Amino acid sequence: MTDRALPCCESGVTLKIIPCHDHFSLIHSPMHTSLTFLSALKVHHTYLSQKATSSVSFSTHAHLKVRTCSSRADGPQIAVVGGGVVGLVSALRILQDIPTSKVVVIAEKFGSDTTSHGAAGVWGPYKMSNTDESLTNRLATETFDYLTDLFYSEDAVLAGISLVQSNYLCKDNDPPPTWYQSVFNLHPMSAKHLSLFPAEYKHGYVFGNVTCEGRYYLPYLSDKIKGTDRGTLIQARLPSLRALCSEFMTASGIPYELKFDAVVNCCGLGAAELVEDREVYPIRGQIIRVRAPWITHHYVAGDFYIIPNRNSVVLGGTGQVGNWSKNSSIQDRKHIFEGCCRLIPSIAQAEVLEEWVGLRPGRSSLRLEVEIMDVGEGGRKPVVHCYGHGGSGLTLAWGCGGDVVTMLKQSLQLL
Ligand SMILES: Cc1cc2nc3c(=O)[nH]c(=O)nc-3n(C[C@H](O)[C@H](O)[C@H](O)COP(=O)(O)OP(=O)(O)OC[C@H]3O[C@@H](n4cnc5c(N)ncnc54)[C@H](O)[C@@H]3O)c2cc1C
Numbered sequence: 001m002t003d004r005a006l007p008c009c010e011s012g013v014t015l016k017i018i019p020c021h022d023h024f025s026l027i028h029s030p031m032h033t034s035l036t037f038l039s040a041l042k043v044h045h046t047y048l049s050q051k052a053t054s055s056v057s058f059s060t061h062a063h064l065k066v067r068t069c070s071s072r073a074d075g076p077q078i079a080v081v082g083g084g085v086v087g088l089v090s091a092l093r094i095l096q097d098i099p100t101s102k103v104v105v106i107a108e109k110f111g112s113d114t115t116s117h118g119a120a121g122v123w124g125p126y127k128m129s130n131t132d133e134s135l136t137n138r139l140a141t142e143t144f145d146y147l148t149d150l151f152y153s154e155d156a157v158l159a160g161i162s163l164v165q166s167n168y169l170c171k172d173n174d175p176p177p178t179w180y181q182s183v184f185n186l187h188p189m190s191a192k193h194l195s196l197f198p199a200e201y202k203h204g205y206v207f208g209n210v211t212c213e214g215r216y217y218l219p220y221l222s223d224k225i226k227g228t229d230r231g232t233l234i235q236a237r238l239p240s241l242r243a244l245c246s247e248f249m250t251a252s253g254i255p256y257e258l259k260f261d262a263v264v265n266c267c268g269l270g271a272a273e274l275v276e277d278r279e280v281y282p283i284r285g286q287i288i289r290v291r292a293p294w295i296t297h298h299y300v301a302g303d304f305y306i307i308p309n310r311n312s313v314v315l316g317g318t319g320q321v322g323n324w325s326k327n328s329s330i331q332d333r334k335h336i337f338e339g340c341c342r343l344i345p346s347i348a349q350a351e352v353l354e355e356w357v358g359l360r361p362g363r364s365s366l367r368l369e370v371e372i373m374d375v376g377e378g379g380r381k382p383v384v385h386c387y388g389h390g391g392s393g394l395t396l397a398w399g400c401g402g403d404v405v406t407m408l409k410q411s412l413q414l415l
Contacts, residue, residue, distance in 0.1 A: 003036045007329055010059025043074045050322070063150055075100025076412050077258050081238055081264030081274065083107025084396045085116035085214060086220035086386055090264050093401035095228045098414060104254060106244075108237035108270070115358045119394055120287070120307040120314035121212040122149060122164070122298055127283055127319055127391035131175060131365040133178065136392070139399030141182040146398040147210045148184075158223075160216025165303050166209040169194075169201035169301040169343075176205050184208030198342055201301060209298060211392045213309050238274060241383060245376035261412055263375055264404055268361035271387045277367070282359035283390060284323035286332040288315045290350035304339035312353050315340045319391070321362065328355045368400060370407045382411035 018051050040116045075098065080091045083105055091103045109115055123144055125136050151161045167189065168176075180186050189204035197204070225231035236252035238244065241263060249258065271277040289312040307314040316333050321378040333355065341347045367385045375381040409415045 016132055034175045072366060075102070076261040076408075077102045077104070077284070077413070078264060078408065079103075079244060079260045079264050080105045080264040080266060080272070081107070081241075082268060082387070083110040083121075083222075083233065083235075084114040084268055084387060085393050086216060086219070086224065086268065086400060087264070087266035089397040089401040090266055090386060090404045091225050091231055092221055093405050094264070095225060095399075096232050096409065097402075098407045098409065102258070103225070103232070104258060104260075105225065105231070105233045106236050106238055106252070106254070107267075108235070110222070110233065110235060110396065112215070114214075114218065115360065116214040116393055117218055118287070118356045118358045119214045120309055120316075121160070121214050121217065121394040122166070122305075122307045123183075123210045123212070123395050124166070124300075125392045125395055127176070127360060127362065129363060129365055129388075129390060131388075131390075134397070135366070135368075137179045137182070139396040139403070140179050140392070141321050142399035142402060143183045143279075143394075143396055144210065147212050150212075152208060155220070157378065158213075158216065159220040160213035160310065162211045162213075162308075162310065164209050164211055164296070164298045166207050166298045166300070167193075167204060168206075169197055169204040169299070171200050171202060171302070173203060179205055180205065180207065197301070211298070211307065211309065214394060216310070217394070238267075240274060241375050243376065244378075248376070259378055259379065260375065260406055262384065263373075264384045264386060264408070266386050268387050268389070268393075269359055271361075271363075271367070271385075275385070277363070277387075279320055279364040279367075280388060281362045282324050282327060283362040284318060284320040284357065285316065285359045285391070286318045286328055286336065286355065288333060288336055288355050289313070289353045290315060290347065291353055292347060292350035294346065301339075301343055304336070304343060306344060306347070313347075313350065315347065318350060319360075324359065326359065328357050359389050361388055361393070362390050365397075366390075366400075368403055370411050382408070384408055384411070 078101055080103055087105055087107060091105045094101050125140050129137050145157050145163055149154060150159055151163055184207060186205060186207040189206050194204055222233060229318055234252055234254050244260060265275065267274050269280060272280040291311040295306060295313045296308050298308060305316045305410050305412055315336050317336060368386045369385055371382050371383050373383045373387060375383065384404050386404050389396055
């Protein structure tokens, strides 16, 4: 008898049968695949594999029918750590693209306590350190295309999506960054338009852009996740990924029967502690929200930016590397106000609504990769790291979520 491959219709998995003296060896590769063997005597044997590759032997005298099915009726169970835009988008994309999955989002902070909530959410890669430019551009373009589609859907209001005109002012004659190709109707600013700004700005670009306001987008994502009936949000601080064990889960109200097949780590700046990543650092950003409904365009000039949001206009900003202070500073306020007033003098008339300081999750470069790690008591599991988005979390999140799904499918052999 020769080797033969046995296709298994339920899972699409092919089992390899290898004759060996007086027994067969069945080799299969998917993780967590339950094999049910039915012998001629109608004796049922169930074999549950936890390994990537494993084999089981049976007598050649048995007439075997082989059936595979997922060990979990509902598919893989995934823990997503982080309730900011990156964690929530990843969770939603997993639920959408792996229809049998269950996802538990575990985060110390949700909503207004996250950095993502405070961001004005204008699209545009910013403060990405040494992240590969082509990677940034691909992720940003996927996100731009998704957000603009969302704008032209009924969900635009709930999700906090608006279209804006962006005006980028430059002091020299640098060509526009390559990601400009993703946007709508990019063109150089006319001399007439340029003449309206301070003289040091020698040229500029104008294009159609999108904003995605964290304060609306996060609740929208949370509702979408919960609405699937396969997604749960749990507030808890995880001291390490090893802590993802029964004791922690019971204490945190996570159903004990959940045994995670994989973890997605979207903890932003929290990675400095959670996975002891020494390459993570804060980039402190202070902003002022003002009431200025007459300002409907977005402006960027060096450190300064003016971003129209739905109920306010955001003035910024600062980008202080290594500064962990979340207190607003009087000097920064003055710097931001004066800089923005030089661009649009009428801002001096605007009512100040609030000030906010957020710490952008800086890193030497974006971490988007799989690592096999000891997780809780379940042994070694795939952990997809997705953090270090600097000033671009809302700009990149949807694209990153797509890569997270691909990495999960590869790691769990669901492709
Ligand atoms: C002033 C300012 C303006 C900005 N403007 C823009 C903009 O216009 N456009 C743009 O694209 N980006 C902007 N950003 C950047 C953007 O806000 C970030 O890149 C983005 O919020 C990062 O998202 P995140 O989900 O990785 O992190 P976060 O929103 O910080 O979320 C991290 C999550 O991980 C959780 N967590 C961390 N550690 C643990 C742990 N041990 N256990 C459990 N949970 C944990 C936290 O509680 C939180 O839920 C701005 C940032 C600032 C500060």
